[in-house]
Amino acid sequence: MTTYFRPSVEAMTGYVPGEQPKPGTNIIKLNTNENPYPPSPDAIAVLRNLDSEWLRRYPDPYANEFRLAIAQALEVPFEWIIVSNGSDELLNVVVRACAELGRKVVYPMPTYVLYRTLTDIQPAERVEIPYGEDYRLPIEELVAVNGAVTFIATPNSPSGHIVRIDEIRQLAARLSGVLVVDEAYVDFACETALPLVKEFENVIVIRTLSKGYSLAGLRLGFGIANPKLLSGLFKVKDSYNIDAIACLVGAAAMRDQAYKNECTEKVKRSRTKLAVELKQLGFQLWDSQANFFLTQPPKGNAEQIYLALKERGILVRYFKQPGLEDKLRITVGTDEQNQILVEALIHLV
Ligand SMILES: *Cc1c(COP(=O)(O)O)cnc(C)c1O
Numbered sequence: 466m467t468t469y470f471r472p473s474v475e476a477m478t479g480y481v482p483g484e485q486p487k488p489g490t491n492i493i494k495l496n497t498n499e500n501p502y503p504p505s506p507d508a509i510a511v512l513r514n515l516d517s518e519w520l521r522r523y524p525d526p527y528a529n530e531f532r533l534a535i536a537q538a539l540e541v542p543f544e545w546i547i548v549s550n551g552s553d554e555l556l557n558v559v560v561r562a563c564a565e566l567g568r569k570v571v572y573p574m575p576t577y578v579l580y581r582t583l584t585d586i587q588p589a590e591r592v593e594i595p596y597g598e599d600y601r602l603p604i605e606e607l608v609a610v611n612g613a614v615t616f617i618a619t620p621n622s623p624s625g626h627i628v629r630i631d632e633i634r635q636l637a638a639r640l641s642g643v644l645v646v647d648e649a650y651v652d653f654a655c656e657t658a659l660p661l662v663k664e665f666e667n668v669i670v671i672r673t674l675s676k677g678y679s680l681a682g683l684r685l686g687f688g689i690a691n692p693k694l695l696s697g698l699f700k701v702k703d704s705y706n707i708d709a710i711a712c713l714v715g716a717a718a719m720r721d722q723a724y725k726n727e728c729t730e731k732v733k734r735s736r737t738k739l740a741v742e743l744k745q746l747g748f749q750l751w752d753s754q755a756n757f758f759l760t761q762p763p764k765g766n767a768e769q770i771y772l773a774l775k776e777r778g779i780l781v782r783y784f785k786q787p788g789l790e791d792k793l794r795i796t797v798g799t800d801e802q803n804q805i806l807v808e809a810l811i812h813l814v
Pocket residue numbers: 550551552553554577618621622647649672673674675681684685686
């Protein structure tokens with residue numbers, strides 16, 4: 466049979482996103498780690514008052530208003546920032562800029578499944594290294610591979626654990642390729658690897674507005690790195706990767722750090738409460754610095770519980786993957802949502 470596709474595309478499995486029911490559906494959605502609170506009122510006001518002239522024209526190819534808001538909020542130089550259509554796009558840009566036949570992309574497992582998908586599209590060699598006991602970072606093994614790209618998600622998904630900055634520093638110092646630190650959940654965490662971009666030219670810290678800022682539908686992410694590293698990425702990204710609406714709304718959300726912090730603090734308080742309740746039900750839980758938990762139900766019947774919750778209108782994430790078949794990843798919702806989840810679970814464990 467003929468195929469239209471490159472062998473790498475023919476052979477790969479496509480990424481399978483979590484279920485996305487329409488807004489307004491009566492569902493408690495704890496499967497894709499969205500923030501349960503609405504976006505900043507300032508961001509919504511910008512959207513409501515948008516002049517249609519912004520739509521008629523092409524957007525700013527560098528989304529400088531958004532970049533400026535990031536520079537101010539994080540106190541990093543403007544030239545050290547690249548913005549993207551969701552952080553997923555930036556992960557893809559890094560892979561496309563650096564990976565090719567004979568070069569390796571490497572990351573510890575389990576982690577964000579998209580790293581695998583993005584690598585498999587390219588003709589590059591993918592190396593997956595299992596995390597050690599209690600999610601110990603396999604530094605020596607990662608260094609030995611010395612990939613063109615090394616991915617570390619911290620806090621990691623689906624485990625929720627954080628990789629300490631001194632370990633990332635050791636890795637950065639010993640790698641000659643690009644080290645991507647994916648901080649999608651940093652807004653819920655106690656530490657960031659951001660200082661490392663000043664110490665190492667090969668480190669890029671990638672963030673998103675999808676989780677902490679409640680803007681997953683808008684598609685905005687950004688990266689912070691030495692301008693020398695960014696120069697290659699700017700060549701590879703789509704010229705108009707940020708649309709005009711996202712640029713303006715995202716800038717407003719970024720300027721409203723107080724609101725974002727208020728929401729993430731609420732989620733962190735709910736996280737503490739939910740952990741206690743899940744443990745009382747006999748669930749095994751990994752310490753999480755993110756807005757979700759990886760949990761193991763007492764009888765290990767994760768798929769059965771996932772399906773039963775779904776029938777009750779509660780979505781959680783089940784990964785049919787080696788090592789995860791007996792676990793569920795549960796997003797921390799509002800206290801009310803978490804309570805409904807816990808009450809449903811009482812009848813299922
Ligand atoms: C959610 C997530 C992202 C991507 O989010 P975008 O919506 O594309 O910005 C990136 N990395 C990890 C680990 C995530 O969980």
